[in-house]
Amino acid sequence: xxxxxxxxxxxxxxxxxxxxxxxxxxxxxxxxxxxxxxxxxxxxxxxxxxxxxxxxxxxxxxxxxxxxxxxxxxxxxxxxxxxxxxxxxxxxxxxxxxxxxxxxxxxxxxxxxxxxxxxxxxxxxxxxxxxxxxxxxxxxxxxxxxxxxxxxxxxxxxxxxxxxxxxxxxxxxxxxxxxxxxxxxxxxxxxxxxxxxxxxxxxxxxxxxxxxxxxxxxxxxxxxxxxxxxxxxxxxxxxxxxxxxxxxxxxxxxx
Numbered sequence: 001x002x003x004x005x006x007x008x009x010x011x012x013x014x015x016x017x018x019x020x021x022x023x024x025x026x027x028x029x030x031x032x033x034x035x036x037x038x039x040x041x042x043x044x045x046x047x048x049x050x051x052x053x054x055x056x057x058x059x060x061x062x063x064x065x066x067x068x069x070x071x072x073x074x075x076x077x078x079x080x081x082x083x084x085x086x087x088x089x090x091x092x093x094x095x096x097x098x099x100x101x102x103x104x105x106x107x108x109x110x111x112x113x114x115x116x117x118x119x120x121x122x123x124x125x126x127x128x129x130x131x132x133x134x135x136x137x138x139x140x141x142x143x144x145x146x147x148x149x150x151x152x153x154x155x156x157x158x159x160x161x162x163x164x165x166x167x168x169x170x171x172x173x174x175x176x177x178x179x180x181x182x183x184x185x186x187x188x189x190x191x192x193x194x195x196x197x198x199x200x201x202x203x204x205x206x207x208x209x210x211x212x213x214x215x216x217x218x219x220x221x222x223x224x225x226x227x228x229x230x231x232x233x234x235x236x237x238x239x240x241x242x243x244x245x246x247x248x249x250x251x252x253x254x255x
Contacts, residue, residue, distance in 0.1 A: 003176060003184050005202030010109070011242045011251070014178045014204055017054065018111035018240050018251035021104040024048045025113060026254055028074070028102075034094045034120045038076040041100070042087035046073040049104060057103030057110055057181050064182075066224050075101035075114075077225060082169055082210050082218060082234040084225045094120025097130065099236040103181055110181045112206045113252035114238035126233055129166065129213060133235035136160040136209040144207065144241050144248040148199050151191030157209045158190040169210040169218055169234070172226065177240055178204040201245050208238035 006014065028045050049056045056073035063070065063084065070084070077085030077099040078092075085099070092098060101114040116130050136157045143152045153174075161168040174187030185197065189209050217229035228234050240251045 003197070003203060004179060005200065006178055006204050006242070007202070010178065011202075011204065011244070011249075013107065013109040014111055014240065014242070015251045017104045017106035017109045018113070019254055020049070020052045020054050020106055021102060021111045021113055022252050022254035024052070024104070025100065025102050025115060028100060029115060029117055032092060032098055032100070032117050032119065034092055036092050037089050038078075038087035038092070039089050041076060042072045042074050045102060049073065052106070054104050054106040057105045057112070061181060065220065073102070075099070077101070077236070079233055080231040081225045081227045082212070082236060083172060086223050086225065092119045095122055096120075097122065097126050097233050097235065099234070101236065101238065105181075109179070110177055111240045111252050112177050112181065112238060113240060114208060114236050116235040116237060125213065129211060129233055129235045132160065132164045132166055133209055133211045134237050136211065137207060137237040137239060140207045140209065141239060141241055141248055141250060144199060144205060144243055146199055146201055146243060146245065149194050150185055150187065150196030150199060152193060153207055154188045154191030155193045155195075160209075161211050166211045167214060167216040169212060170216050171218060172210050174206050174208040174238070176204065177206040199243050201243050203243040204240065204251070205243070206238055206240050208236060210234060210236045
């Protein structure tokens with residue numbers, strides 16, 4: 001497995017794409033409320049991306065396991081749908097759990113991020129799921145530093161899910177990113193502490209824990225989205241990060 005190490009200049013360029021992404025994701029998230037159509041969120045993401053002189057990285061991209069290219073700018077996955085939900089004309093309802101996954105290409109550099117939002121009044125169970133999944137991402141980011149190993153990321157993600165009685169979706173993964181939307185390595189959301197390749201400065205990774213309430217099993221639906229096999233709620237958070245000499249730098253933040 002050949003993992004491309006990025007130069008400081010390349011990391012800075014990926015960070016520009018990441019800042020654009022974070023700014024747009026924040027704006028789209030503000031519009032995600034009861035009564036809003038998923039297609040409206042997609043249209044807004046597309047318009048804002050073009051306004052920034054960037055391209056929506058998912059539009060026209062064919063992910064692994066798909067029979068055709070994705071036809072939208074964002075993945076909008078509701079409740080039991082974990083990833084690759086198509087932004088249809090479905091109107092969000094109070095109580096929904098919405099995952100927005102979004103990628104940006106800017107001057108041939110890529111960034112990728114995701115967030116989970118509670119719409120209106122959500123259940124305590126949903127609030128806890130979102131909180132713990134976000135925490136797992138934070139803990140994994142803290143492990144992403146030189147001298148640690150790739151499986152340390154999955155190990156802490158799995159440990160966070162298990163210690164909180166949640167299920168980690170093992171068959172969905174994170175990945176390298178930067179010069180392409182998906183690069184090596186594959187980042188599993190489980191692992192053995194100290195396992196896998198050593199993390200080195202120059203690696204740029206998309207870390208993305210995905211948890212569900214009661215199952216780790218997923219099924220692919222006719223629209224090619226992936227949903228929990230028992231229809232239980234799911235959550236997904238993701239950041240693009242760079243491994244640097246000084247530790248981990250989150251690139252998908254608006255600052």
